[in-house]
Amino acid sequence: xxxxxxxxxxxxxxxxxxxxxxxxxxxxxxxxxxxxxxxxxxxxxxxxxxxxxxxxxxxxxxxxxxx
Amino acid sequence: xxxxxxxxxxxxxxxxxxxxxxxxxxxxxxxxxxxxxxxxxxxxxxxxxxxxxxxxxxxxxxxxxxxxxxxxxxxxxxxxxxxxxxxxxxxxxxxxxxxxxxxxxxxxxxxxxxxxxxxxxxxxxxxxxxxxxxxxxxxxxx
Numbered sequence: 001x002x003x004x005x006x007x008x009x010x011x012x013x014x015x016x017x018x019x020x021x022x023x024x025x026x027x028x029x030x031x032x033x034x035x036x037x038x039x040x041x042x043x044x045x046x047x048x049x050x051x052x053x054x055x056x057x058x059x060x061x062x063x064x065x066x067x
Numbered sequence: 068x069x070x071x072x073x074x075x076x077x078x079x080x081x082x083x084x085x086x087x088x089x090x091x092x093x094x095x096x097x098x099x100x101x102x103x104x105x106x107x108x109x110x111x112x113x114x115x116x117x118x119x120x121x122x123x124x125x126x127x128x129x130x131x132x133x134x135x136x137x138x139x140x141x142x143x144x145x146x147x148x149x150x151x152x153x154x155x156x157x158x159x160x161x162x163x164x165x166x167x168x169x170x171x172x173x174x175x176x177x178x179x180x181x182x183x184x185x186x187x188x189x190x191x192x193x194x195x196x197x198x199x200x201x202x203x204x205x206x207x208x209x
Contacts (some may be wrong), residue, residue, distance in 0.1 A: 002170060002173050003185075004202040004204050005149075005155075005157050005170065005173065005174050005177060006177060006183035006184055006185050007183070007185065007189075007193060007200075007202070008155045008156045008157050008202075009151075009155045009157070009177050009178065009181060009182075009183040010183040010185055010189075010190055010193045011193040011194065011196055011200075012156075013193070013196040013198065013199050013200055014156060014193065014196070014199075014200045014202065015156030015157075015158070015199070015200070015201050015202065016156060016157050016158065016202050016204070017158040017159075017160060017201070017202070017203050017204070018158070018159045018160065018161075018163070018167055018170055018204050018206065019160040019161060019203055019204065019205050019206070020159075020160060020161025020162065020163070020167060020206065020207070020208065021161075021205045021206060021207050022161075022207055022208075023101075023104060023145075023160070023161035023162070024143060024160060024161060027143070027160075027205075028205060031203070031205065033205045036205055036206045036207050037204055037205060037206045038204070038205040038206075039202065039203070039204050039205075040202075040203040040205075041200060041201065041202050041203075042199075042200060042201050043201070053185065053186055053189055054186075054188070054189070057188075057189050057192055057193075060193075060196075060200055060202070061192065063200060064196060064197065064198040064200060
Protein backbone atom coordinates (compact mmCIF):
# COMPACT_ATOMS: atom_id res chain seq x y z
CA UNK A 1 0.00 0.00 0.00
CA UNK A 2 2.05 2.88 -1.29
CA UNK A 3 -0.38 5.62 -0.30
CA UNK A 4 0.63 5.35 3.36
CA UNK A 5 4.30 6.05 2.70
CA UNK A 6 3.51 8.88 0.30
CA UNK A 7 1.32 10.44 3.00
CA UNK A 8 4.18 10.04 5.50
CA UNK A 9 6.47 12.08 3.24
CA UNK A 10 3.73 14.66 2.64
CA UNK A 11 3.05 15.29 6.33
CA UNK A 12 5.24 15.24 9.44
CA UNK A 13 2.11 14.09 11.30
CA UNK A 14 1.92 10.79 9.40
CA UNK A 15 3.90 7.64 10.09
CA UNK A 16 3.69 4.56 7.85
CA UNK A 17 4.60 1.08 9.05
CA UNK A 18 4.47 -1.85 6.61
CA UNK A 19 4.20 -5.12 8.50
CA UNK A 20 4.86 -8.55 7.03
CA UNK A 21 1.92 -10.38 8.60
CA UNK A 22 3.33 -13.93 8.59
CA UNK A 23 6.54 -12.84 10.36
CA UNK A 24 4.60 -11.08 13.11
CA UNK A 25 1.77 -13.48 14.01
CA UNK A 26 1.14 -11.92 17.44
CA UNK A 27 0.73 -8.46 15.97
CA UNK A 28 -1.45 -9.88 13.20
CA UNK A 29 -3.63 -11.65 15.77
CA UNK A 30 -3.87 -8.52 17.91
CA UNK A 31 -5.15 -6.58 14.89
CA UNK A 32 -7.29 -9.48 13.65
CA UNK A 33 -5.66 -9.64 10.25
CA UNK A 34 -7.71 -12.08 8.14
CA UNK A 35 -7.04 -10.73 4.66
CA UNK A 36 -4.30 -8.53 3.23
CA UNK A 37 -3.57 -5.79 2.68
CA UNK A 38 -5.14 -4.68 5.94
CA UNK A 39 -4.81 -1.06 7.00
CA UNK A 40 -5.16 0.10 10.61
CA UNK A 41 -5.08 3.84 11.34
CA UNK A 42 -4.48 5.09 14.89
CA UNK A 43 -5.79 1.71 16.14
CA UNK A 44 -9.21 3.19 15.44
CA UNK A 45 -10.15 2.91 11.77
CA UNK A 46 -9.46 -0.20 9.74
CA UNK A 47 -10.20 -1.71 6.35
CA UNK A 48 -9.09 -4.54 4.10
CA UNK A 49 -8.09 -4.42 0.46
CA UNK A 50 -6.81 -1.72 -1.84
CA UNK A 51 -8.90 1.47 -1.93
CA UNK A 52 -8.78 4.64 -4.05
CA UNK A 53 -6.74 7.56 -2.73
CA UNK A 54 -9.78 9.63 -1.71
CA UNK A 55 -11.19 6.76 0.36
CA UNK A 56 -7.82 6.22 2.03
CA UNK A 57 -7.69 9.93 2.88
CA UNK A 58 -11.25 9.69 4.20
CA UNK A 59 -10.16 6.92 6.57
CA UNK A 60 -7.18 9.01 7.76
CA UNK A 61 -9.44 12.01 8.45
CA UNK A 62 -11.96 9.78 10.22
CA UNK A 63 -9.19 8.39 12.43
CA UNK A 64 -8.21 11.86 13.65
CA UNK A 65 -11.72 13.26 13.96
CA UNK A 66 -13.31 13.83 17.35
CA UNK A 67 -15.14 10.74 18.61
CA UNK B 68 24.18 -16.35 -2.27
CA UNK B 69 22.34 -13.25 -3.37
CA UNK B 70 18.63 -12.72 -2.73
CA UNK B 71 18.02 -10.51 -5.75
CA UNK B 72 18.20 -11.88 -9.28
CA UNK B 73 20.12 -10.06 -12.02
CA UNK B 74 16.76 -9.09 -13.47
CA UNK B 75 15.70 -7.54 -10.14
CA UNK B 76 18.94 -5.62 -10.02
CA UNK B 77 18.49 -4.20 -13.51
CA UNK B 78 14.91 -3.11 -12.70
CA UNK B 79 15.94 -1.49 -9.41
CA UNK B 80 18.92 0.27 -11.01
CA UNK B 81 16.48 1.80 -13.48
CA UNK B 82 14.22 3.00 -10.63
CA UNK B 83 17.22 4.46 -8.83
CA UNK B 84 17.99 6.72 -11.79
CA UNK B 85 15.25 8.88 -10.19
CA UNK B 86 17.18 9.35 -6.93
CA UNK B 87 18.02 13.00 -6.31
CA UNK B 88 19.32 13.03 -2.75
CA UNK B 89 20.90 10.74 -0.16
CA UNK B 90 18.91 8.00 1.57
CA UNK B 91 19.83 6.12 4.71
CA UNK B 92 18.46 2.65 5.33
CA UNK B 93 18.61 1.92 9.05
CA UNK B 94 18.39 -1.81 9.67
CA UNK B 95 17.30 -3.14 13.06
CA UNK B 96 18.51 -6.57 14.08
CA UNK B 97 18.82 -8.79 17.10
CA UNK B 98 20.62 -12.08 16.78
CA UNK B 99 18.79 -13.85 19.61
CA UNK B 100 15.40 -12.91 18.25
CA UNK B 101 14.59 -13.93 14.67
CA UNK B 102 18.29 -14.27 13.83
CA UNK B 103 17.78 -15.87 10.41
CA UNK B 104 15.24 -13.26 9.33
CA UNK B 105 17.46 -10.44 10.60
CA UNK B 106 20.41 -11.76 8.60
CA UNK B 107 18.26 -12.12 5.49
CA UNK B 108 16.90 -8.60 5.98
CA UNK B 109 20.37 -7.12 6.39
CA UNK B 110 21.65 -8.97 3.28
CA UNK B 111 18.72 -7.75 1.21
CA UNK B 112 19.22 -4.13 2.29
CA UNK B 113 22.93 -4.30 1.50
CA UNK B 114 22.20 -5.74 -1.96
CA UNK B 115 19.76 -2.89 -2.65
CA UNK B 116 22.17 -0.25 -1.33
CA UNK B 117 24.92 -1.51 -3.64
CA UNK B 118 22.84 -0.35 -6.59
CA UNK B 119 23.22 3.37 -5.87
CA UNK B 120 25.90 5.66 -4.43
CA UNK B 121 23.11 7.69 -2.87
CA UNK B 122 22.16 4.93 -0.42
CA UNK B 123 23.90 4.36 2.91
CA UNK B 124 23.20 1.53 5.36
CA UNK B 125 23.44 1.55 9.13
CA UNK B 126 22.72 -1.48 11.29
CA UNK B 127 21.43 -1.04 14.83
CA UNK B 128 21.14 -3.82 17.36
CA UNK B 129 18.05 -3.79 19.55
CA UNK B 130 19.96 -5.10 22.56
CA UNK B 131 23.04 -2.86 22.21
CA UNK B 132 21.99 0.41 20.57
CA UNK B 133 19.02 0.85 22.87
CA UNK B 134 18.81 4.63 23.01
CA UNK B 135 18.97 5.10 19.26
CA UNK B 136 16.52 2.25 18.66
CA UNK B 137 14.14 3.85 21.14
CA UNK B 138 14.47 7.21 19.40
CA UNK B 139 13.32 5.55 16.17
CA UNK B 140 10.41 3.94 18.04
CA UNK B 141 11.23 0.49 16.67
CA UNK B 142 10.17 -2.39 18.91
CA UNK B 143 10.36 -5.46 16.69
CA UNK B 144 12.91 -7.08 14.40
CA UNK B 145 13.70 -7.37 11.61
CA UNK B 146 12.88 -3.75 10.76
CA UNK B 147 14.02 -1.02 8.36
CA UNK B 148 13.66 2.75 8.59
CA UNK B 149 13.93 4.62 5.27
CA UNK B 150 15.31 8.12 5.87
CA UNK B 151 15.84 10.95 3.42
CA UNK B 152 16.38 14.64 4.20
CA UNK B 153 14.57 13.79 7.44
CA UNK B 154 13.03 10.77 9.11
CA UNK B 155 9.71 10.71 7.26
CA UNK B 156 8.30 8.00 9.51
CA UNK B 157 8.59 5.18 6.97
CA UNK B 158 9.09 1.80 8.62
CA UNK B 159 9.12 -1.79 7.39
CA UNK B 160 8.67 -4.68 9.81
CA UNK B 161 9.73 -8.04 8.40
CA UNK B 162 11.88 -8.89 5.39
CA UNK B 163 10.42 -6.88 2.47
CA UNK B 164 10.20 -9.55 -0.21
CA UNK B 165 7.66 -9.93 -3.00
CA UNK B 166 5.03 -7.21 -2.90
CA UNK B 167 6.78 -5.35 -0.08
CA UNK B 168 10.01 -5.26 -2.05
CA UNK B 169 8.50 -2.96 -4.66
CA UNK B 170 7.17 -0.79 -1.81
CA UNK B 171 10.67 -0.60 -0.32
CA UNK B 172 12.09 0.57 -3.65
CA UNK B 173 9.26 3.10 -3.95
CA UNK B 174 9.99 4.30 -0.39
CA UNK B 175 13.67 4.80 -1.23
CA UNK B 176 12.82 6.91 -4.29
CA UNK B 177 10.26 8.86 -2.22
CA UNK B 178 12.67 9.54 0.65
CA UNK B 179 15.34 10.57 -1.85
CA UNK B 180 13.19 13.04 -3.76
CA UNK B 181 10.90 14.11 -0.89
CA UNK B 182 8.17 14.35 -3.52
CA UNK B 183 5.04 12.35 -2.69
CA UNK B 184 2.84 11.37 -5.63
CA UNK B 185 -0.60 12.36 -4.34
CA UNK B 186 -3.53 14.40 -5.59
CA UNK B 187 -3.53 18.13 -4.77
CA UNK B 188 -6.67 17.69 -2.62
CA UNK B 189 -4.95 14.97 -0.60
CA UNK B 190 -1.87 17.14 -0.01
CA UNK B 191 -4.09 20.05 1.06
CA UNK B 192 -6.01 17.87 3.54
CA UNK B 193 -2.82 16.42 4.99
CA UNK B 194 -1.47 19.93 5.60
CA UNK B 195 -4.40 20.60 7.93
CA UNK B 196 -3.92 17.51 10.14
CA UNK B 197 -4.15 18.52 13.80
CA UNK B 198 -3.17 15.14 15.27
CA UNK B 199 -0.60 12.45 14.63
CA UNK B 200 -1.56 9.62 12.28
CA UNK B 201 -0.16 6.13 12.66
CA UNK B 202 -0.85 3.94 9.63
CA UNK B 203 -0.12 0.21 9.84
CA UNK B 204 -0.34 -1.79 6.63
CA UNK B 205 -0.30 -5.57 7.00
CA UNK B 206 0.63 -7.61 3.95
CA UNK B 207 2.11 -10.94 2.89
CA UNK B 208 4.92 -11.57 0.38
CA UNK B 209 2.62 -12.93 -2.35
